[in-house]
Amino acid sequence: MKFKTLMIIKAVVCLGFGPLLLFLPAQLLNFLGTPYGPGAALTAREYGAALMGNLMLTWFARAAEKSVARKAIILHLFVYDAIALIATLIIQLSGGLNVLGWGIVFVYFFFTIGFGYFLIQELKST
16 A cells, blocks of 8 residues: 555545544444543544544645655654554453444554554665
């Protein structure tokens, strides 16, 4: 897969979930089988804001050529997705989400592997 393709896929995923978390957090969290309250509302909306930031980053940097900036972007996205993978897996295994939570785990796994691959390529070329 090309870097640009991975960045576009990430942007589309962020576009799909960012606005939902910002504007319809109760509906999304209920759909995922998790309780909703004031703390969940704050967390969901802040996470939605983070996804919108990642959307901007991935969309506008999708054609970045090899550079120090591109390496920093890849490192950021790898660390972000790896931490989210671990956190989501822990929540899923503890029963915090219904079966649909495995889809979220898979998405983070996909991006962790994808950005990990490009990070290794960047490190090899330096």
